[in-house]
Amino acid sequence: MKASRPARQLYVISSTESLSDRAIAETSKPIIELKGLRREFQVGDELVHALNGIDLQITAGEYVSIMGPSGSGKSTLLYILGLLDVPTAGGYRLAGVNTAQMNDDERASARQRDIGFIFQSFHLVPRMSAAENVELPMTLAGVAPDERRERVKQALEGVALADRAGHRPDQLSGGQRQRVAIARAIVTQPKVLLADEPTGNLDTASGDEVLHIMEALNQQGLTLIVVTHDPDVGERAGRHIGLHDGDVASDRVTGAGE
Amino acid sequence: MRAADTARLAAESMLRYPLRTVMMLLATSIGVASVLALTSLGEGARRFVTGEFSSLGTNLVIVMPGKTETSGGGLMLLAGETPRDLTLEDAEAVLRSPYVSTVAPVMVGAAPISWGGLEREVPVLGSTRSLLGIRHWNMAIGDFLPKLDMDRAAPVCVLGGVLRREFFGDQSPVGKWMRIGDRRCRVIGVLATEGRSVGIDVGEIVVIPVASGQALFNSPSLFRIIAQARSRETMDKAKADMIRIIKERHYGEEDVTVITQDAVLGTFDTIFNALTMALAGIASISLIVAGVLIMNVMLVAVSQRTEEIGLLKALGAKRRQIIALFLTEAGFLSVTGAVAGVMFGYTAVFILRRVFPALDFTPPLWAVGAAFGVAIVSGLLFGILPARRAARLEPVAALTGQ
Numbered sequence: 001m002k003a004s005r006p007a008r009q010l011y012v013i014s015s016t017e018s019l020s021d022r023a024i025a026e027t028s029k030p031i032i033e034l035k036g037l038r039r040e041f042q043v044g045d046e047l048v049h050a051l052n053g054i055d056l057q058i059t060a061g062e063y064v065s066i067m068g069p070s071g072s073g074k075s076t077l078l079y080i081l082g083l084l085d086v087p088t089a090g091g092y093r094l095a096g097v098n099t100a101q102m103n104d105d106e107r108a109s110a111r112q113r114d115i116g117f118i119f120q121s122f123h124l125v126p127r128m129s130a131a132e133n134v135e136l137p138m139t140l141a142g143v144a145p146d147e148r149r150e151r152v153k154q155a156l157e158g159v160a161l162a163d164r165a166g167h168r169p170d171q172l173s174g175g176q177r178q179r180v181a182i183a184r185a186i187v188t189q190p191k192v193l194l195a196d197e198p199t200g201n202l203d204t205a206s207g208d209e210v211l212h213i214m215e216a217l218n219q220q221g222l223t224l225i226v227v228t229h230d231p232d233v234g235e236r237a238g239r240h241i242g243l244h245d246g247d248v249a250s251d252r253v254t255g256a257g258e
Numbered sequence: 259m260r261a262a263d264t265a266r267l268a269a270e271s272m273l274r275y276p277l278r279t280v281m282m283l284l285a286t287s288i289g290v291a292s293v294l295a296l297t298s299l300g301e302g303a304r305r306f307v308t309g310e311f312s313s314l315g316t317n318l319v320i321v322m323p324g325k326t327e328t329s330g331g332g333l334m335l336l337a338g339e340t341p342r343d344l345t346l347e348d349a350e351a352v353l354r355s356p357y358v359s360t361v362a363p364v365m366v367g368a369a370p371i372s373w374g375g376l377e378r379e380v381p382v383l384g385s386t387r388s389l390l391g392i393r394h395w396n397m398a399i400g401d402f403l404p405k406l407d408m409d410r411a412a413p414v415c416v417l418g419g420v421l422r423r424e425f426f427g428d429q430s431p432v433g434k435w436m437r438i439g440d441r442r443c444r445v446i447g448v449l450a451t452e453g454r455s456v457g458i459d460v461g462e463i464v465v466i467p468v469a470s471g472q473a474l475f476n477s478p479s480l481f482r483i484i485a486q487a488r489s490r491e492t493m494d495k496a497k498a499d500m501i502r503i504i505k506e507r508h509y510g511e512e513d514v515t516v517i518t519q520d521a522v523l524g525t526f527d528t529i530f531n532a533l534t535m536a537l538a539g540i541a542s543i544s545l546i547v548a549g550v551l552i553m554n555v556m557l558v559a560v561s562q563r564t565e566e567i568g569l570l571k572a573l574g575a576k577r578r579q580i581i582a583l584f585l586t587e588a589g590f591l592s593v594t595g596a597v598a599g600v601m602f603g604y605t606a607v608f609i610l611r612r613v614f615p616a617l618d619f620t621p622p623l624w625a626v627g628a629a630f631g632v633a634i635v636s637g638l639l640f641g642i643l644p645a646r647r648a649a650r651l652e653p654v655a656a657l658t659g660q
């Protein structure tokens with residue numbers, strides 16, 4: 001059995017390893033650890049240093065805001081945290097697992113399992129209804145249809161959109177779209193929710209609603225990291241990280257949102 | 259991802275761009291349809307020719323004057339030699355072979371026939387009673403030529419069905435005296451068999467005893483000697499015997515060509531099968547072209563859908579899931595195209611049959627299968643490149659539209 005199915009065996013070993021890693025992470029609780037994280041972009045002849053060696057630890061359940069001037073590297077950092085982008089150098093451990101050794105598919109699995117991502121421009125599939133959009137990550141994960149339907153219902157109820165399940169994105173307001181995106185991000189029960197300017201395209205009232213929903217999820221133990229320009233939004237977090245030219249310029253804990 | 263979900267997502271994106279989808283279906287189906295139409299042309303021609311030749315009779319061995327197979331023919335002409343005529347004696351001698359069951363000497367010519375003020379020029383066939391059995395002809399009225407010695411002439415004739423209607427309408431011609439050239443003959447029967455067979459319309463001929471024919475055309479030479487072998491297995495032996503016998507009679511000169519029906523049929527079969535295959539090959543090129551078109555359109559689709567692909571990857575889609583989505587879409591397109599093509603193809607064949615009722619157009623089953631297979635394989639093969647390109651997209655680059 002071992003000899004005949006080595007690939008399968010490897011998979012089992014690596015998954016038990018990540019399980020035990022996760023158990024350790026559970027006790028010490030640094031869900032995100034960055035060491036000397038760098039990201040450079042080659043633009044023509046020029047090398048752009050988007051991130052200049054970031055060292056950072058984020059504990060499970062924290063509520064973190066990342067602020068800084070335009071071009072300071074906030075989005076770049078968030079994409080790397082979300083395993084959507086790969087650092088040029090440095091280490092990133094997510095839930096205790098070193099992400100540097102992951103191949104494309106393993107990163108896809110980790111995204112599916114551990115990460116929820118929310119974009120400024122929602123990124124919903126226009127031709128699909130709200131329910132279908134929320135269902136999509138579970139469809140990709142191969143969850144059984146019955147279970148999918150049940151969990152879509154719960155997730156949409158969680159963002160107070162149960163009555164809009166059949167509506168397509170163009171039939172929803174901006175705030176409602178972002179709430180659908182939140183439902184989609186959390187329907188797979190990730191450990192970390194990453195939001196890049198989640199209120200950037202919204203008016204104050206619907207932005208507030210969106211933040212409330214995310215904060216409620218944080219209260220239930222979900223690690224929440226929000227990138228924002230808006231100081232009012234940033235102040236709601238329990239920890240405030242300031243980026244400047246790819247460096248951590250400030251890191252301040254106020255204890256709010258704990 | 260579940261197979262049903264992959265199929266559903268692929269079908270959805272196929273239906274999202276109806277014009278694009280219809281174009282690709284059209285390309286594939288035209289390819290498949292042209293394979294079907296062209297191969298059925300080849301197959302129809304094969305069936306026509308072999309059918310014509312089998313309608314001659316069964317297990318036939320045919321002797322023609324002159325040696326046509328070797329380059330010696332040209333030399334003989336240069337040397338001024340003419341091949342010896344085939345004669346009635348040759349035909350009688352051939353019967354000596356134990357492998358030959360019956361022999362019919364055949365001579366042909368054209369002569370005017372007339373009756374009751376009507377006259378027309380017709381092909382006249384001189385032969386014996388054996389021809390009826392050898393050619394599997396049937397009689398409508400009366401009897402065929404009487405059983406006579408080959409060299410006995412008799413003032414009798416048998417009419418083709420068309421001639422009978424032209425001259426006598428609904429009346430029975432049996433017993434009437436017609437004029438053929440400068441002779442008279444009594445009509446003793448009418449052929450029931452009609453239709454063309456190796457270039458001659460049986461309905462429009464007059465058959466007279468071979469000796470009468472020799473007198474009418476004032477020539478002893480036969481057009482053909484048609485012999486029937488006792489069985490299919492003895493055809494080659496019969497052929498060898500006949501060559502030997504005639505060569506002996508012609509002072510050692512092998513100045514005749516002897517063909518067996520089997521060999522001719524086999525040759526036609528080979529030639530027409532090769533032709534059909536060539537047509538199939540040419541038509542398959544259009545399937546490859548359809549494949550290239552599918553690839554092109556899919557590549558455009560990948561760049562149109564980068565954002566969506568990036569999103570799927572951000573939501574945890576693995577490379578092979580993206581590949582599966584695109585290949586499934588390509589597969590759907592080519593299968594649907596192939597099915598539509600088979601339907602178009604059969605419609606085209608149906609129309610061909612209406613236009614040329616004489617030919618039996620039927621696309622050979624292997625061509626239908628091959629067209630289907632090539633369509634699907636080329637669709638999938640050409641779908642691989644776009645699918646892989648989609649799978650390799652970086653989620654960030656795709657999402658931020660870079």
Ligand SMILES: Nc1ncnc2c1ncn2[C@@H]1O[C@H](COP(=O)(O)OP(=O)(O)OP(=O)(O)O)[C@@H](O)[C@H]1O
Binds near residue numbers: 042043050069070075
């Ligand atoms: N794909 C890329 N290619 C080249 N340079 C890039 C790329 N992505 C980001 N950069 C550069 O990296 C730096 C950081 O960009 P990033 O998008 O992270 O900034 P940001 O803090 O999110 O800015 P904003 O507040 O305007 O969104 C910028 O100088 C940007 O030009």
Ligand SMILES: [Mg+2]
Binds near residue numbers: 074075076
């Ligand atoms: Mg940004």
